[in-house]
Amino acid sequence: MSRVNVQALLRIADDELILGWRDSEWTGIAPSLEEDVAFSSIAQNEIGHARALYELCARELGTTADELAFDRSPDEYECAPLVELRRLDWAHTIARHWLYEEADELRLAALKESDNAEVAGLAAKMDREELYHRLHARMWAERLRGDERFESAVTELYPYALGVLDGDLRAAYSSRVGLSGSEPQTHERGSHSPELASLWEEMTSVRRSVPGATW
Amino acid sequence: MVTEAQVWDALAEIPDPEIPVISLVDLGVVRSVDVDGDDVRIEFTPTFLGCPALEVMRDAMADKVRALGAEPDVRVITDDSWSTDKITAAGREKLRASGFAPPAPREAAAPTLLQLQKGFRCPYCGSTDTTLENLFGPTPCRSVRYCNACRQPFEQFKTI
Numbered sequence: 001m002s003r004v005n006v007q008a009l010l011r012i013a014d015d016e017l018i019l020g021w022r023d024s025e026w027t028g029i030a031p032s033l034e035e036d037v038a039f040s041s042i043a044q045n046e047i048g049h050a051r052a053l054y055e056l057c058a059r060e061l062g063t064t065a066d067e068l069a070f071d072r073s074p075d076e077y078e079c080a081p082l083v084e085l086r087r088l089d090w091a092h093t094i095a096r097h098w099l100y101e102e103a104d105e106l107r108l109a110a111l112k113e114s115d116n117a118e119v120a121g122l123a124a125k126m127d128r129e130e131l132y133h134r135l136h137a138r139m140w141a142e143r144l145r146g147d148e149r150f151e152s153a154v155t156e157l158y159p160y161a162l163g164v165l166d167g168d169l170r171a172a173y174s175s176r177v178g179l180s181g182s183e184p185q186t187h188e189r190g191s192h193s194p195e196l197a198s199l200w201e202e203m204t205s206v207r208r209s210v211p212g213a214t215w
Numbered sequence: 216m217v218t219e220a221q222v223w224d225a226l227a228e229i230p231d232p233e234i235p236v237i238s239l240v241d242l243g244v245v246r247s248v249d250v251d252g253d254d255v256r257i258e259f260t261p262t263f264l265g266c267p268a269l270e271v272m273r274d275a276m277a278d279k280v281r282a283l284g285a286e287p288d289v290r291v292i293t294d295d296s297w298s299t300d301k302i303t304a305a306g307r308e309k310l311r312a313s314g315f316a317p318p319a320p321r322e323a324a325a326p327t328l329l330q331l332q333k334g335f336r337c338p339y340c341g342s343t344d345t346t347l348e349n350l351f352g353p354t355p356c357r358s359v360r361y362c363n364a365c366r367q368p369f370e371q372f373k374t375i
Contacts (some may be wrong), residue, residue, distance in 0.1 A: 034349045037359075041351035048265020048355070052293050121294025128295060128375050129263055132350050135328045 004116055006057045007078070010068070011189065012107065013053035014079035015164065017069060018196070019100060020046030021203055022083060031090055042097075042133050049126050056118065070207045074192060074200040081187040082160035084196045091144065095153035098141040099161035101134045102177055106169050159184040217285045222248045222255055225279040232268035232275075233354050236313040239272060243301030246292055255280045256288045260297035262375060263355035299375050311338045316360065316371035326374065337362035338369055345369075 023043035030036035054065035061068075082096060108130065111123035144150035158179050162170055163186050174180040207215075226248070227240040239245055239259070246258040257276055261269050273289045280287035299318035302310075307317040316338050319326075332347045342364030349359040350373075357370045 037349055037353070038351040041355055044265040044267070045263060045355055046265075048263060052264045118294070121296070124295035125264065125293055128298075129265075129355070131325050132373065135331070136350055139328055 004056060004060050004119060006060050009053050009057050009119070011078045011080075012111075013050045013057065013068070014077045015083050015100075016046040016053070017050035018077070018079045018199065019083040020044070020050060021199060022086060023097075025086070026093070038136055042136070045129050045133070049129070052122055052126070056122065066207075070204045074197045077192070077196065077200075078189055079192075079196070080160070080164045080189050081191070081193060082157065082164055084193050084199070085157075085160070086195045086199065089149075089153075091147070091149040092153040092157065094137070094140045094144055095150060095157050096161075097133075098137040099154065099157055099177065100164065101130065101137040103161055103164040103169075103173055104130060105134060106173055106176070107165060110169065154179075158182070160187045162186040163188045217250060217253070217255065217280075217283045219248050219250050221283055222250065222257070222280065222285075225283060226257070226276060229272070229275045229279060232271045233356075234310070234313075234315065236309045236315075237302075237306050239276070241303045241306030241309060243303060243306070244272075244297060245276075246297065250285070253285045254288065255283075255285045256290065258290045258292050260292045260294075262297075262299075264293060265355055297375075299372060302372075310372060314338050314369055315357075316369060318372040318374040321374055331358075335360060335371060337365060337367065339367045340365040 020043045023039045023046060026039035027036060027043070030039055050069065051065055054068045058065050058068055082100060085092075085096065088096060105127070108123050108127045112120050112127065114120040114123065141150075154177075158177070161177075162173065162184070165173055171180070223240065223245075226245055227238050229239045231237050231239060231242055242262070244259050244262065246260055247256075249256040257280070259272070259276070261272075269291070273291070276289050277287040280289075298321045300321050302317065310317045316335055319335070331350070333345070334343050335345050336343050337345050337360075340362060342362055344363040345360050346363065347358065348361050348368065351357075352359045352370050356373055356375070358373055359368060360371055361368050
């Protein structure tokens with residue numbers, strides 16, 4: 001069995017953790033109660049996926065999932081700029097949700113083919129859960145299709161969404177989301193917005209308040 | 216010396232932390248029990264990876280094994296070999312009796328939104344005149360539905 005590609009898994013884990021955190025920001029303030037429940041539940045799933053991936057990586061690296069999730073400095077996270085964006089309006093929220101889930105399905109399909117049985121098995125389980133996210137995202141994308149604010153949000157966030165995927169998956173992605181004509185400047189991983197630093201401050205504040213504590 | 220049957224019986228006493236009418240064994244999430252002398256190895260799978268009850272379930276299983284005088288080793292299996300099809304017939308009946316519609320069987324093809332929207336049976340009155348209110352619910356494993364016949368909202372275990 002081949003070794004776990006820790007760097008590749010950490011990228012996905014960081015995406016899921018940070019997006020889960022962003023999705024949870026709708027808890028209590030979504031435009032309807034049903035969407036409040038939906039985004040809270042999606043957030044919980046994404047953070048659960050991050051945990052499972054971190055645990056796999058932690059075993060390889062001789063650390064713990066919590067240390068990977070919370071004890072790195074913001075510039076050590078490998079998340080894509082798409083998931084860092086905060087305080088989006090509903091049109092942008094749905095545009096990001098839809099663009100991300102479409103990208104995530106392609107990424108998971110590749111991961112399910114991994115030579116490492118544990119990685120492939122985890123990807124398959126994640127994909128079963130992500131199905132519900134995709135159904136939700138596609139329902140909303142269909143509902144808002146043709147709406148000016150939604151369409152411009154998709155155009156604006158598409159260069160960010162490309163940055164979620166490795167280069168070899170981008171052509172398939174572009175045609176999947178119907179944007180294969182344009183070739184925008186992709187927002188690649190590696191640089192972070194100030195928005196990640198403020199998220200990190202909040203996300204790690206309790207853990208940093210008593211270093212080394214058992215919660 | 217503890218036996219596998221004793222361990223299974225002990226685990227069957229642990230209620231699901233979020234749906235306590237059903238036990239972990241009825242839920243099918245206990246995948247295997249192996250006894251080697253005083254060491255008991257249990258493999259289990261969470262329904263959803265983000266299940267907040269993961270640690271609670273793991274600790275409850277370990278406590279049951281220790282109460283039998285053995286040493287537990289509880290392992291979490293996170294692959295796709297568990298599905299809601301593994302919920303036992305008795306477990307499905309307990310869910311229904313407490314107002315949860317049991318999950319639909321897992322099909323080879325992923326369900327579409329259209330398939331999930333209509334036709335599921337209300338656990339209160341038995342009518343299939345029901346609609347999907349929300350794919351998501353109070354925990355990751357549940358959807359919310361509404362029965363047009365008896366005007367009762369109800370939850371359904373998602374198919375995984």
